[in-house]
Amino acid sequence: MSEIKLKPCPFCLCNDRRVVIRRMGKKGYRVVCGRCGGMGPQINIINNDKMGAQEMAVEVWNRRVRNE
Secondary structure, eight states: OOOOOOOOOTTTOOOSTTEEEEEETTTEEEEEETTTOOBOOOEEOOTTOHHHHHHHHHHHHHHTOSOO
16 A cells, blocks of 8 residues: 555544554445544445555545644
């Protein structure tokens, strides 16, 4: 996966290691904040492209940040 940096949680502004990409079973990925439980939308894996789903989850999460 390319090194796209996760931006802070748009809900609690947490920006440490608690903001991570989580695998959601075998279907996809989403970014989750371990501090407040905030979650980005689930991005489903299409054509077995796990890296693409992870990158899209990060891109969508980064668009949601309110403090820019």
